[in-house]
Amino acid sequence: MAAPAGSNHVWVGAETGAFKGVNLQKKVATNVVGGSGLSRGRGVCALCWGDPAQTEVLVGSLDRSVRVFSTEKGKFVGSRLCPGGDGAFCGLGVLGSSIVTCVESGLIQVWGEDEAEKPQLEVPAGPGLCRMRQDPTRPHRVGTGGKENGLKVWDLQRPGEPLFRAKNVRNDWLDLRVPIWERDLQFLPGSDKVVTCTGHGQVRLYDPATPQRRPVLDTTFGEGPLTALALPPGDTSVVVGSARGDVAVIDLRKGRVLRALKGFAGGVRGLQCHPHLPLVASCGLDRFLRVHGLEDGGLRHKVYLKSRLTCLLLNTHLDWEDEEEPPPQTEVKDEEGDELWDTLEPVPAPRGGKKRKSSGL
Numbered sequence: 001m002a003a004p005a006g007s008n009h010v011w012v013g014a015e016t017g018a019f020k021g022v023n024l025q026k027k028v029a030t031n032v033v034g035g036s037g038l039s040r041g042r043g044v045c046a047l048c049w050g051d052p053a054q055t056e057v058l059v060g061s062l063d064r065s066v067r068v069f070s071t072e073k074g075k076f077v078g079s080r081l082c083p084g085g086d087g088a089f090c091g092l093g094v095l096g097s098s099i100v101t102c103v104e105s106g107l108i109q110v111w112g113e114d115e116a117e118k119p120q121l122e123v124p125a126g127p128g129l130c131r132m133r134q135d136p137t138r139p140h141r142v143g144t145g146g147k148e149n150g151l152k153v154w155d156l157q158r159p160g161e162p163l164f165r166a167k168n169v170r171n172d173w174l175d176l177r178v179p180i181w182e183r184d185l186q187f188l189p190g191s192d193k194v195v196t197c198t199g200h201g202q203v204r205l206y207d208p209a210t211p212q213r214r215p216v217l218d219t220t221f222g223e224g225p226l227t228a229l230a231l232p233p234g235d236t237s238v239v240v241g242s243a244r245g246d247v248a249v250i251d252l253r254k255g256r257v258l259r260a261l262k263g264f265a266g267g268v269r270g271l272q273c274h275p276h277l278p279l280v281a282s283c284g285l286d287r288f289l290r291v292h293g294l295e296d297g298g299l300r301h302k303v304y305l306k307s308r309l310t311c312l313l314l315n316t317h318l319d320w321e322d323e324e325e326p327p328p329q330t331e332v333k334d335e336e337g338d339e340l341w342d343t344l345e346p347v348p349a350p351r352g353g354k355k356r357k358s359s360g361l
Contacts, residue, residue, distance in 0.1 A: 005030065005074035009315055010291075011057055012270070012283055013044025014307035019059055019069070022289055024301045024320070032069060032076075046092035047313040054317050058099065060089040066099060066111075071315075080115045084122070090146075091132025095139050095156065102132035106149070108142065110156060123159045125152060130199075135187040143194055145182025151196055151206060164192075166206055167213035184229040186238070195252065197226035197240050203250055219255030222246040230271035230280060232294050239280050239294070241268030247282060249294060259297045263290060270312040277320055283309035 008021030008030065017040065019033040042061045050056030050068055056077075057069040068078035080099075087104025094100065098120065099111045106129045110121040125132070129146035141163070145151045151166035169178050181199035188195065192208045201222055204215035224244035231238060232249070237258060241247045245264035248257050266286030273280045278294040285308050291301040 005032075005071045006055075007318065008071070009318055009320060010281055010289060011047060011313040011315070012289055012305060012309050013047055013059065013311045014305070014309050015043045016040060016307045017042040017044060017061065018305075018307045019044055020305060021071075022303055022305070024291065024303070027301075027303060029303060029305055032074075044310055046089040047311045048092045048094065049313065050094055054315055057313060058092055058094070060092045060101065062088050064089070064103075066092065066101065080111070082109060082111060082119075084109055084119065090129050091142070091144075093132075093134040093139065093142070095134075100134065100142065100156070102129060102142075102144065104129050104146075106144075106146070108132065108144070108154070108156075121156060121159060123154060123156070125149075125154065130182060131184050133185055133187065137187075137189050141187070143185050143187065145185055145196060147181045147199070148179070149182070150180050151182055151185060151194060153192075153194065153208060164194075164206070164208040165213065166215070169204075169214055169218060181225075183225065183227055186229055186231045188231065188235050190235070195229065195231070195238050197229045197238075199225040199227075201226055201242075203229075203238065203240055203255070205252055217252060217255055219250065221248055221250060221257060228268050228271040228282075230273045232273045232278065232280065233275060239271055239273060241271050241282060241284070243267040245284070245286070247271075247292075249297075261292045261297050263292075263299050263302070269310050272312055272314050274314060274320065275316055279320065281312055281314055283312045285309070 007023055009024045010022045012020050016038045021030045042063050046060035048058050050058045055072050059067045064082050065079055067076050070077045082101045085103040085105040085107030090104050091102035097113055102108045106125040106127045108123040108125055109119040112120050125144040126149045128149045132142055132144045135141040140156045143153050152162040153164040154162050182196050183199050185196040194206045196204050201220045203219050205217035207216050222242050224242040226240050226242050228241040238250050245266050247261040249259050251258050266284050268282055268284040270283045279291055281291050283289050287305055289303045293300055
């Protein structure tokens with residue numbers, strides 16, 4: 001029997017349009033969208049919580065619709081189209097009672113509650129965007145970045161010009177320009193710092209509070225494009241995943257790899273760390289949802305979900321440490337073992353080695 005929607009620890013979206021909830025303790029996956037409702041034209045490309053109580057999930061699809069799923073009722077309770085610009089959603093968020101969307105052509109839009117209304121705000125952030133994310137402590141601030149579109153930080157309350165516009169790093173040792181390809185970004189809580197990962201394998205830390213607009217930390221990891229990024233508790237490290245299935249924890253103070261997470265067989269599309277526990281969830285093209293421990297890198301959970309996964313969302317209001325008790329094991333007493341051995345017939349010992357043939361002399 002499927003677990004109630006409110007008891008799912010992780011929500012995932014897939015390229016096929018599937019939207020699933022996973023209860024890690026029971027190892028149960030619930031298909032919210034499946035069967036005849038599947039369509040690649042409605043593939044899920046963005047997920048976010050619709051309220052602080054985590055009772056509503058906003059699901060952004062390739063057809064530019066944003067659906068509202070109620071975890072209490074276990075069904076979709078609303079939907080709206082968000083036209084404008086070109087490309088799929090590369091960011092989805094909430095600002096008060098409004099929805100914030102961003103598409104690959106670079107158009108950020110703020111939508112009110114009335115589905116018939118036009119967007120309340122439109123901000124052109126430049127073409128080729130790969131990601132838009134909100135500052136968790138200041139939702140009116142968003143960061144954007146993409147291919148040949150460097151990191152920018154915007155204030156949606158004053159959208160005329162970006163608050164911060166990153167400057168490209170200096171030319172390489174051959175005096176050639178370093179290409180820009182920001183794939184993901186995160187705001188460090190409690191500061192103005194932003195960490196990004198790029199399609200050329202770089203991890204960069206920007207501090208808008210300093211006079212320089214170049215990164216204060218620039219390091220590389222792996223050989224493939226980095227595709228996803230998440231912040232563990234403590235704000236001193238970052239977890240990055242690549243298109244080759246490499247995942248590692250990187251120290252933001254020295255730029256070195258602290259540990260690598262094993263077991264991946266495909267490109268990573270989604271990463272999210274638990275805000276209070278040393279856990280990171282990941283999903284990607286190998287169709288598995290995994291949860292690793294950050295302290296030892298051990299695999300805690302692994303669930304096969306049949307579809308190529310694109311994004312995930314953690315329910316942090318549930319008790320993740322309340323594991324099911326294993327079934328009681330029956331002890332075998334020594335006396336019972338002795339009685340069993342006493343009833344067996346003794347086996348005769350084998351004879352000695354083979355006789356040596358006579359030499360015939």
